[in-house]
Structure formats: C-alpha cells, structure tokens
Amino acid sequence: KAGVTQTPRYLIKTRGQQVTLSCSPISGHRSVSWYQQTPGQGLQFLFEYFSETQRNKGNFPGRFSGRQFSNSRSEMNVSTLELGDSALYLCASSLSSGYQPQHFGDGTRLSIL
Amino acid sequence: QKEVEQNSGPLSVPEGAIASLNCTYSDRGSQSFFWYRQYSGKSPELIMFIYSNGDKEDGRFTAQLNKASQYVSLLIRDSQPSDSATYLCAVNNGGDSGGSNYKLTFGKGTLLTVNP
Numbered sequence: 001k002a003g004v005t006q007t008p009r010y011l012i013k014t015r016g017q018q019v020t021l022s023c024s025p026i027s028g029h030r031s032v033s034w035y036q037q038t039p040g041q042g043l044q045f046l047f048e049y050f051s052e053t054q055r056n057k058g059n060f061p062g063r064f065s066g067r068q069f070s071n072s073r074s075e076m077n078v079s080t081l082e083l084g085d086s087a088l089y090l091c092a093s094s095l096s097s098g099y100q101p102q103h104f105g106d107g108t109r110l111s112i113l
Numbered sequence: 114q115k116e117v118e119q120n121s122g123p124l125s126v127p128e129g130a131i132a133s134l135n136c137t138y139s140d141r142g143s144q145s146f147f148w149y150r151q152y153s154g155k156s157p158e159l160i161m162f163i164y165s166n167g168d169k170e171d172g173r174f175t176a177q178l179n180k181a182s183q184y185v186s187l188l189i190r191d192s193q194p195s196d197s198a199t200y201l202c203a204v205n206n207g208g209d210s211g212g213s214n215y216k217l218t219f220g221k222g223t224l225l226t227v228n229p
Contacts, residue, residue, distance in 0.1 A: 099164060
C-alpha cells in the first residue's frame, strides 16, 4: 500500500511569491492534515480536511490556505511568502477522524530567499 | 492554551539499556495518544498509539497512559544505536460530536541518543 505522497520535495522561492504544495493520502484515507515544522517551534498544526471540508484551522495567518478534492487529495497554498515561512511542510492522512493514527508523508522543504 | 510538554533532552543511554520518554498534556478531554519517531532530516514515523489507561506493548516498545495524571510515556527496552532519534508525543482531542475541531497537538520532542 502506497504511503502519503507529497510533491514537490524541495522548493526555493523568493519573498512575495506564492507556492502550492500537494498531498496524496494513503488510499482509503479521507482525513488530511497539514503541519509546519521549524527548529524553533516544532510541529505546528495548520489545518485539517475531511470530505472536502476544512474542519479545523491552526493559528496561522490567512496567507495559508488549503483545499481537498473529491479523491481526498489536498493542496496547500501560501501567498505573499515571507522569510519566516521557510520550513518543512508535512501532510498526514488518517482513515477518518478522532482516534485514528495519522501517517506522514516525506514533507516539502520550502526555502525562502 | 492546550499544550503537550516533553523534556527536550538530550537523553543519553547506553546500548542495551531502557530508555524512558515522558510526556504530559493539559487537555483533560484528550482521547488518543501517539508516539512518533523522527530521524534527522526525515518525517515523523508512527511507532505507538494508546487509547486506554495502562500499558500497551509492541516489541521493544511500551506505551503507558495515565489519564488521571495526564501523563503518557514510552519505554524502549534493549535500546539500540538505531533508536537514536527525536521522539514526538502527540495528543488528539478527538474533535467534537460533529467531527469538527479535530486536532493533533505535538510536543517539541525529546532527542534520544543511544551510545554503543
């Protein structure tokens, strides 16, 4: 069974640009969550989607947005990039919600110049 | 602010010893608890999850949960150098009855070093 697939693996952008990251969950998983990981802040929750609906959102500015498609694939968009957005962005999927374990993809490492 | 606290370490143990990793959480409504292992430069890998009070064993790993004390721990027996990694504790609030507000909160992790 294929794991969670994130693309691209690496991205280099400049300030002010925007970026879209993609996540394909494990087959049959309907919940997709996104996290930002930095050395100083650790893993921080961005948002969670289930059946194309955002069910929860973390404390990030509106520049961070996402969506989920009918096949459960998800995208995350960051607009007007800032230097502080440099991080590892992780996607995790689970069967549904609540008690189910989440499984992570390899992440997208975003560097802002 | 609902938080998950872990000792940042580093925790250093000799090969073959038992490594004990601890985690406390503040949300009494938390329903499920997870331990992830993260090697440097890699993504987190799920190694254990526990829902009920008590112990859960899987090979060399034992997860322990005490909801009254809001405490969860991970024991690694016969530690190996390959166990050297950052261990992340994660707590799930389970969401509300409608399935919304579902969120996994992570601690900042404990760096474990197993010395040969």
